Amino acid sequence: MSSILQELEKEIANVATSVNKTNVGVVRQVGDGVARVEGLSDVMLNEMISFPGGVTGIALNLEESEVGVVLLGEYNAIAEGDECSATGKLLSVPVGRATFGRVVNALGAPIDGKGEIAASAQYPMEKIAPGIIKRKSVSVPVQTGIMSIDAMIPIGRGQRELIIGDRATGKTTIAVDTIISQAKQNKLAEQGKLQNFKPLYCIYVAIGQKLSNVARIQKTLEDAGAMEYTTIVSATASDAAAMQFLAPYAGCAIAEYMMDQGEDCLIVFDDLSKHAVAYRQVSLILKRPSGREAYPGDVFYLHSRLLERSARLSDAAGGGSLTALPVIETQAGDVSAYIPTNVISITDGQIYLETDLFYQGIRPAISVGLSVSRVGSAAQTKTIKSVAGTTKLDLAQFRELQAFAQFGSDLDASTKKKIERGQRIVELFKQNQYSPLSMEMESVYLFAMQNGYFDDVAVSDVKRFQKDLGEFFETRKTDLLDKIRNEKPDLKKDATSVGAVKQAIEDFKKGWK
CATH class of the missing domain: 3.40.50.300 (P-loop containing nucleotide triphosphate hydrolases)
Structure with a gap:
């Protein structure tokens, strides 16, 4: 008999009891995806609140007597009087x-x-x-x-x-x-x-x-x-x-x-x-x-x-x-x-x-x-910086002069030149959606524009000229494109790169109709 008692006493001594403290509240009002909850004492802003049926809410309004909780997901089953509990976790993904x-x-x-x-x-x-x-x-x-x-x-x-x-x-x-x-x-x-x-x-x-x-x-x-x-x-x-x-x-x-x-x-x-x-x-x-x-x-x-x-x-x-x-x-x-x-x-x-x-x-x-x-x-990149140069200024001046050009017929030579350059830049910058250009092709086009290779191309032909120039470089000048892509040369100061690009554009222009 005493051995049974000793066994029981030993078992009781080994029992560890743990107290779980949960922060529980009661839904007082629900509607429009928002629940007003009473009794949540230690709740944080943006804390996740757990509702019956696996619904989660986040505490957005902390007021004196209640907490405004925004419900996420399907929340139609939640009713007044339901119990909910604070999770102690901030909303995370x-x-x-x-x-x-x-x-x-x-x-x-x-x-x-x-x-x-x-x-x-x-x-x-x-x-x-x-x-x-x-x-x-x-x-x-x-x-x-x-x-x-x-x-x-x-x-x-x-x-x-x-x-x-x-x-x-x-x-x-x-x-x-x-x-x-x-x-x-x-x-x-x-x-x-x-x-x-x-x-x-x-x-x-x-x-x-x-x-x-x-x-x-x-x-x-x-x-x-x-x-x-x-x-x-x-x-x-x-x-x-x-x-x-x-x-x-x-x-x-x-x-x-x-x-x-x-x-x-x-x-x-x-x-x-x-x-x-x-x-x-x-x-x-x-x-x-x-x-x-x-x-x-x-x-x-x-x-x-x-x-x-x-x-x-x-x-x-x-x-x-x-x-x-x-x-x-x-x-x-x-x-x-x-x-x-x-x-x-x-x-x-x-x-x-x-x-x-x-x-x-x-x-x-x-x-x-x-x-x-x-x-x-x-x-x-150094390359784009060297060829973009005055493009923004050219375009801004063009937009300003465009208004004059509509009224005045006799324009002086420099104004005419700015307007013509502007028209070509506008054409060059038109781009089809979902067809982004590579950095090296952009720099070739901008280089050609800055150095006047587009000036004698009719405005209506600019897009065709640009497309053919792109194809010429991508089929015959791949090594030059690779060099621009990886070395990112300055196309103003780096004489060898400048010479190579100029030569390539001139070769293309000779055969272009």
Whole structure:
């Protein structure tokens, strides 16, 4: 008998009891994708809240007596009186190389039907941007493959360049072209044809667009072989406002994780005006006070904390970079509206697309006068810098003189020359969508323009001349193109390179009809 008692006492002594403390609340009211929860005492801003049926919410409003929780995903089953609990985790998304080539939603879950993603880690959606000490100046180019941008409004790795214009002026096309251009360079680097090149991975965030648009962009990237370097984060118009609000942060987390690994990333936010509208919707449902144009007072902070995460990190901090191309849609060309001015003040320059130019057939419809890059020329390759020279000035003078030329018939010789040069530059800069140019071909065309080889070609023949010149170089002068691609010579000062390019263009011109 005593042995049984001793056994029992021994067992009781070994029992370890643990107390689990959970923070539990009760849903007081639910509607419009927002739950008002009572009893959650120690809850953080942006903390994930777990509801019955596997639904997740995030705590966005912390008030004295209740917490406003935005529900994510399917939330129709949640009713008043349901219990929910705080998870103690901030909202995070799965990240890693496995996300490239995939389409995910605003929570990082795959929606392309290709199975689960083997994520490397979970990364917080909201994170404080790297400080000044961790950064270094922008000095490596992002070749967009769009000649007018690379020559006049260049973008560097780590920069934030806004693409702004009315609807249907080609904003998304510029972003998609840039992604295709990166994929082409990544492939050349893999094949060993492009030396000293660090691959650039791309994230495309679609906010509030039609599903058919997102599918079309995915198809375009797949056809161009760019999807393997790209992640598409999609929160379409049919998704809840909360998902549209979170999508850019999810995309940014995927990109920032890569930057922390020392890689270079490019992220496109398409577009932030719809993002602000989704955030306004969420805020008004949460009964936050509205400010100008009914946007909440922190709508500036909404975009600044997102775009400030773009950086070029110093070598000590890993040497990665994150370049952002936010897109903003204007109404009737009004750049001075609330959201456009907000985002212009956060970014390092803007590419402004004009409706009038677009309808005149000048595509990409870039306005030279209103577009600037506050960083890029520091990041331009030596070659492009040497041949781009006065192009922007020539074009600006042409636009100004164009107005005079319509009225005055007798113009002096220098004015006539400027107008004729301008007309040819405009023709040269016209480019078909989804066909970005390589850096070496851009530099050949710009060199030919700067050195007057286009001057005796009729304006109507400029495109044909350009196409034939490109074919001539790509079939007969591949060694010269390889040299320009890898050595990036200065096509003003490097006499041997200048001589070789001049000779090649002259050889071509002799046989061209």
